[in-house]
Amino acid sequence: MLYQDGGRAYATVNRAALAGEARFGEAQPVSPRLLSASEKRSRWQSVWFPDVVLDIGGA
Numbered sequence: 001m002l003y004q005d006g007g008r009a010y011a012t013v014n015r016a017a018l019a020g021e022a023r024f025g026e027a028q029p030v031s032p033r034l035l036s037a038s039e040k041r042s043r044w045q046s047v048w049f050p051d052v053v054l055d056i057g058g059a
Contacts, residue, residue, distance in 0.1 A: 002054065003044045010048040 003010045015022040028047055032040055 002052065003041075003048065005041065005045065008050060009052045009054070010044050010050055011052040011054075012044075012048045 001012050013022070013024070015024050015027070030043065030047070032043070035043060
């Protein structure tokens with residue numbers, strides 16, 4: 001998933017969807033349905049990977 005705010009891009013990865021062994025930190029459960037829009041933005045900025053560059057090969 002990708003979220004952009006200002007000139008920054010944030011992303012997250014569902015490691016259960018990856019093939020093979022993923023090298024990430026501990027899983028962090030999130031319940032976005034319970035958060036307001038501003039709380040969601042704050043949460044994404046605090047736990048998602050910042051400054052992501054998306055490179056889609058062949059595009």
